[in-house]
Amino acid sequence: MPQRDGENTPSAMTGVSLEVRGVSASYGEVRVLQDISLTIAPGEFVALLGSSGCGKTTLLRSISGFVPVDDGQILLAGQDITNRPPDKRNMAMVFQSYALWPHMTAAQNIGYGLRLRRVPQADLKRRVAAMLDLLGLEGLGERKVTQLSGGQRQRVALGRALAIEPQILLLDEPLSNLDARIRQTVRHEIKALQEQLGITAVHVTHDREEAMVMADRIVILDAGHIVQVGAPEEVYNRPASPFIAAFMGADNVVDFTVERANGRVRIPAAEHNDEAFLPAGDVSGAVHLVGDCNGPVQAHFRGEAAGLVSGEEIPPDSLVLRGRISQSSYPGGFYRYAIQVGAQQFMVDDPRPLSVGAAVGISLPAASLHLYSP
Amino acid sequence: MIQAAWIPRAIILGLFAFVIFGPLANMLLWAFTEVWYFPHKLPVEWGFGFWARVFKPRGNAMLSLNNSVVIAIFVVITCLLVSIPAGYALARGRLPWRSLILVAFLLPQAFPSVAVHINIARIFYGFGLNGTFVGVVLVHTVQGLVFSVWIATAAFSAIDRELEEAARNIGASPLRTFFTITLPMAMPGIMASAIFVFLQSLDEFTGTFFVGVPDIMTMPLLLFTASMEGNYQIASITALILLVPSVFFMLIIERFLKADVLAKVGS
Known part of the structure; x- marks a missing residue:
């Protein structure tokens, strides 16, 4: 959807703060949320990220009022709304299924919330038209929603939510029903629109990249608990636990026994790795340490951060794992090798053609390593 | 071969x-x-001699046709008044005896119709309902509720709950949501059930016979009387008249009732 300036957009909405204070919720006997606390600033875009069943959708539904909370409070702009019915919360949700009403046209869907608010007919028409315009749906207002494409329906659903100028926009995996290609552009469109309108947004997703691209802050949930909150760079570069590291893509795991010395981490040479003496602490290019990291640790790294070295060379401030190429393929632009290191196999990309069976080293720069003490 | x-x-x-x-x-x-x-x-x-007799303005046939249609309309209204709230509650609420309640509406059909209606007639006699318009409407309603409650339940079940939540979410009260989202979406199924009930009432014989005779005369009763008297012309013409709304509405129902609604009947 094209960017437009002030005059065509609906009147500026001002986001408000949202606070979740010690909220617990359950479905029947099953506790789905455990003591969740979260503060969202006005105009902030927060993504709730987690695998399915982690409670992220339940948290969103608690905020919107569809799931009653057992315990705790939800505050909107400082006001307690914990027991308010969903229609009195002045929030708007974009549903995963879009939940558009098939017996109405696109314009009627978008105008529904305004009609509820007794907006005069002429004003309503103008605002619906402006919304259609803003979303790049000019001329489609009179279509039944069943006659629209997936991307267009998604926009109508977004328009219906934005038309009421809500204080909070809730997005429940709104992109998961779109093709991969459309999804890429819609991400940026929603983000741009949210910034333009200055609205506070909470976005539920299981797609790491989607959360990274769209959100100002990412909240990672696991089994009904918040396990990390931070800016995209923060959760990507400094995952707080092995679970988060694996979830954020650092899913290659090697066990080591390390020792700390002079502010550095020493990994002694072993059967499958050379000795390494890596920078640690508050310097750039340092290993990311969680826990005291003196003794046995679990090391996580991303496949794409690894490089291949042949021979005995060791790049500076890097750990080198020794193994053999067991498989090679050419996905385009580079070769993808499966490297057998002991009992484990790692996928590493490299531009050089190498033969299967060759002895190689996987070099891991210190900054790409995350070490976790048990 | x-x-x-x-x-x-x-x-x-x-x-x-x-x-x-x-x-x-x-x-x-x-x-x-x-x-x-x-x-x-x-x-x-x-x-066309007998047609003239049937359609005589003050004739028995016109009177019973009139009775039949008025009764059917009242039966439809009564059934909808029960089946719309009942169907919604059965489809949405977590009623403890849900399947039992659905079966209860079937019961009157499960027993021999004559036995059921003789007993209804006995009970109605106590209330002075025999031979009254209200009595006949009530008897037809009991039968019509089977269709209307089951079909309404199916129609409401077929509506995705998120469609209602979407309305609640942007500020619609529960009642407003029901009348602007839920009911319009269930309307095809409810219309179909209304048509079924209308036709059922138009053709109903046993209940009318036990509760209504001799004061309330309907088309099927006229048909019965005419055939018993050997007056096949009157009987045939009456039957033809009864056939018209049946065929007409059946064609409409076929357009109204979609497969996804039918699939939810009883589920």
Whole structure:
């Protein structure tokens, strides 16, 4: 959807703060949320990220009022709304299924919330038209929603939510029903629109990249608990636990026994790795340490951060794992090798053609390593 | 051998056609007969004489047609007043005895109709409802509720709950949501159930016979009386009149009721 300036957009909405204070919720006997606390600033875009069943959708539904909370409070702009019915919360949700009403046209869907608010007919028409315009749906207002494409329906659903100028926009995996290609552009469109309108947004997703691209802050949930909150760079570069590291893509795991010395981490040479003496602490290019990291640790790294070295060379401030190429393929632009290191196999990309069976080293720069003490 | 394969098929089709259309053809013949007696294969004299008698402004037939239609309309209204809230509650609420309640509406159909209606007549007698308009409407309603409650439940079940949540979410009260989202979406199924109930009431015989006779005369009762008196012309014309709304509404129902609604009946 094209960017437009002030005059065509609906009147500026001002986001408000949202606070979740010690909220617990359950479905029947099953506790789905455990003591969740979260503060969202006005105009902030927060993504709730987690695998399915982690409670992220339940948290969103608690905020919107569809799931009653057992315990705790939800505050909107400082006001307690914990027991308010969903229609009195002045929030708007974009549903995963879009939940558009098939017996109405696109314009009627978008105008529904305004009609509820007794907006005069002429004003309503103008605002619906402006919304259609803003979303790049000019001329489609009179279509039944069943006659629209997936991307267009998604926009109508977004328009219906934005038309009421809500204080909070809730997005429940709104992109998961779109093709991969459309999804890429819609991400940026929603983000741009949210910034333009200055609205506070909470976005539920299981797609790491989607959360990274769209959100100002990412909240990672696991089994009904918040396990990390931070800016995209923060959760990507400094995952707080092995679970988060694996979830954020650092899913290659090697066990080591390390020792700390002079502010550095020493990994002694072993059967499958050379000795390494890596920078640690508050310097750039340092290993990311969680826990005291003196003794046995679990090391996580991303496949794409690894490089291949042949021979005995060791790049500076890097750990080198020794193994053999067991498989090679050419996905385009580079070769993808499966490297057998002991009992484990790692996928590493490299531009050089190498033969299967060759002895190689996987070099891991210190900054790409995350070490976790048990 | 292969060429002769159509013969048994043609015979079977012919038999079917005879079974289905034979009585109808007989009815059509009688409707336009003035005089017809044994051993003639076809009516001796044709004409519209009996039509004039049936449609006589103050005739029995017009009176009972009028009764039938008015009763049917009231039955439809009563059924919808019960089935819309009941269907919604059964589809949405977590009622503890859900399937039991659904079966309860079936019960009147499960027992022999004569036995049920004799007892209803006995009970109604105590309330002074026998021979009254209200009594007949009530008897028809009991039968109509089977269709209307089951179909309404299915129609409401077929609506995705998120569609209602979407309305609540942007500020609609529960009642507003029901009237602007839920009910319009369930309307095709509810219309279909209303038509079923209307037709059922129009054709109802046993209950009307036990509760309404002799004060309330409806088309099926007139048809019965006319056939018993050997007045086949009047009976045939009455039957033809009853056939018109049935065929007309059946065609409409076919357009209204979608497969996804039918699939939810009883689920």
